[in-house]
Amino acid sequence: MKVTVVGTGYVGLVTGACLADMGNHVMCLDVDARKIEILNSGGIPIHEPGLDEVVRRNAAAGRLQFTTDIPAAVSHGTIQFIAVGTPPDEDGSADLQYVLAAARNIGRLATDYKLVVDKSTVPVGTADKVKAAIADELARRGLDLAFSVASNPEFLKEGAAVEDFMRPDRIVVGAEDERAVNLMRALYAPFQRTRDKLVVMDLRSAELTKYAANAMLATRISFMNELALLAEKMGADIELVRQGIGSDPRIGYHFLYAGAGYGGSCFPKDVKALIRTAADQGQGLKVLQAVEDANDAQKRVLVDKVVARFGADLNGKRFAIWGLAFKPQTDDMREATSRVVIAELLARGATVSVYDPVAMDEARRIFGDEPRIAYASGPMQAAAGAEALLIVTEWKEFRSPDFEGLKAALKTPVIFDGRNLYEPALVREFGLDYEAIGRPAAVKPAA
Ligand code: UDX
16 A cells, blocks of 8 residues: 655654555655655664664665655555654643644645544544644645545554554554545554454544553553552562552553653653643543652652752762663653753752663753763763762663672662662672662561
8 A cells, every 4th residue: 555654753653664564655754854864864863673674674675765745745645644743832732733734735735535644642633623624725725535534543662663563452543434444454454463453433532542541551650659659668568569469460560660750752741631631621630630740759759869868968979870761772861750860960969970871862962061961881880989879761781780890889889779670688788778669678578
């Protein structure tokens, strides 16, 4: 099939590349000429495992093209995916200007039937706005052209995007007419494997499904994070509690890890946007508001622990930070806990030496030439001569460090672990103090 994907961010690029891999002819459009230039010269503008290979393979086969040419892109695909950004407005609601501009381009330039599919995470009711924008442009041209609008939210995770796209748990399709459903069914046929993964529904339910999924996952995390704070006070261990409840199939093991707060391009933005949408409808979402408040506080929890030990005035002290990306396998630092941790430490007079396996360039871009931030060449280099160590992202290469070397490197032998990477007893055997999330010193599992 001929497919156009508007927007070459995480979702757009992965969608385009993976659909091309299934034999479709895909044209990816972006207004950012620099991005398109990188893609056309064989590069990838984001760090995402396995994506470069899929892009190169399909570009070489002639099934995947990148362009800034809007008329060519509109003319190419019978199916037009809109996968542009929906950044939060000042009030937390999603900014739809890019989505609606893409829709208008289609209405302005289409000469045959188009199925326009919203892939970006957009507020409930956006598909109707997309429909109205296209109809308006067609009316201006005096054209009575058939088109359909569908909503097909994406559930991929950064760092596992290709794998998630290729092996979806479900494919949610919101649509209003048979033609749209049939086209989507045909497009996704290669992903069906052993069972029908298409969940077909109306447009608004599909749009709400995406927010509901992310809000539910964020709720689990904030719930566990608050319980972890309680566990510390009560002398219980959140890790044991996690295992104790996860074995109930109604609860399950996934997404129950307490830590230093969730970040990324989705959870914080989507939680805010859903709260905002609900408020606009006169409907408070008390639970979700609490989820957001708890997460804001949780991003400061490591610094609270530092302050409890070293006092509020951190002048003259340098802290090592392991991990800057909002999670492993990505260089994405959007809404990353590291940004709050660094800002809070600097505000108290400290300096930091930071290390991340892939997000160093991104950090330099964000922090500029801030003299109080030193960029280390490795984890041990960051720790050398630092007062103490803070772990913010659970990269694999932090999981079995040289504890003896760490003890020698740090001025005060203490690790503040925001991702619960180690067995507390083991760390303490090396003579290091260990402050994790919800894992108090006194508790040991019964033998
Ligand atoms: C998320 C959703 O998982 C995905 O379905 C959706 O399409 C986009 O948003 P992503 O933002 O890539 O994906 O990251 P994810 O792996 O879900 O992690 C989000 C944040 O939650 C990270 O900061 C992570 O550290 C944190 N997290 C996750 C926890 O603190 N505890 C957990 O148990 C799981």
